[in-house]
Amino acid sequence: MDKRLVILGLAGAAAGIAAFQVYETAGILSALTVLVFCGWVLLNLRSAIGVWNSVSTLLNPFISFFNIYLISFTYLSLQGHRFMYSAYRSLGLALLGTALSMLIYKYWNI
Numbered sequence: 001m002d003k004r005l006v007i008l009g010l011a012g013a014a015a016g017i018a019a020f021q022v023y024e025t026a027g028i029l030s031a032l033t034v035l036v037f038c039g040w041v042l043l044n045l046r047s048a049i050g051v052w053n054s055v056s057t058l059l060n061p062f063i064s065f066f067n068i069y070l071i072s073f074t075y076l077s078l079q080g081h082r083f084m085y086s087a088y089r090s091l092g093l094a095l096l097g098t099a100l101s102m103l104i105y106k107y108w109n110i
């Protein structure tokens with residue numbers, strides 16, 4: 001069997017398990033959102049190059065905003081918070097992360 005298929009299967013299974021846990025505590029809307037978000041994040045982290053590219057997105061504030069939003073929404077939903085609370089709190093965390101990303105980008109090129 002191809003190694004990539006196993007890695008994709010594990011990423012899909014992890015996203016499914018996370019979505020099921022969110023479904024039990026926060027509802028179906030949060031669970032579907034976490035399934036998509038968690039699947040996307042885990043798909044980007046399936047290799048060493050993908051992990052490095054994800055870390056290097058801290059130098060791009062726009063991409064950093066979306067990555068931080070996805071991760072923080074998933075985390076807050078796994079903690080049992082409802083959809084709107086997770087969405088608003090993730091927006092705030094993503095804006096703070098974008099400001100930090102701009103600061104890192106500004107001083108990285110010195």
